[in-house]
Amino acid sequence: RKEVEQDPGPFNVPEGATVAFNCTYSNSASQSFFWYRQDCRKEPKLLMSVYSSGNEDGRFTAQLNRASQYISLLIRDSKLSDSATYLCVVTFSGGYNKLIFGAGTRLAVHP
């Protein structure tokens, strides 16, 4: 079983739709959680951190469920520019604070 699993998609949604992605992780000792965004043939960039209490950044909401070991990303009022791959990242303690990346969920927003 992969340490971090995501539905690869693609999620095809119209502009203005609300879409949600989940990411499950296998190690209950996981410490921190993040969502990264990666545009086609570009480098990943941090989208937002995921806090235990949940957090919101504009149209984006991230939530953590430690009991069920998953994090989620909700995008409201989807824009064409939201089309990208969203990577779930989980960290564990260690000499370099090990980061494990999921393979990503692809989102395609169409007019």
Add this chain to the structure above:
Amino acid sequence: NAGVTQTPKFRVLKTGQSMTLLCAQDMNHEYMYWYRQDPGMGLRLIHYSVGEGTTAKGEVPDGYNVSRLKKQNFLLGLESAAPSQTSVYFCASTLRANTGELFFGEGSRLTVL
């Protein structure tokens, strides 16, 4: 604002050839990483460094070597390239390892024939 710069951006090698990928960052970051990204798989850590003069193995280190002689540079070497090393390679850096925020270079697309 250069950030993290990788060279070369593209390279085609024949099996058995060697090459070096250079990563340079101008943010005075201590931690630097080399990842590879393959279709359907997440970014996998090859090697990393927690400071000048230090290197350590990640998840998939076989076939690669690294050096960090200067704080701003992290080199990834392939001594004898194999087709299985065809991939997109990303370098990343961060100031503190516990922030989860990595700054990535634009990637280096390597094809081994």
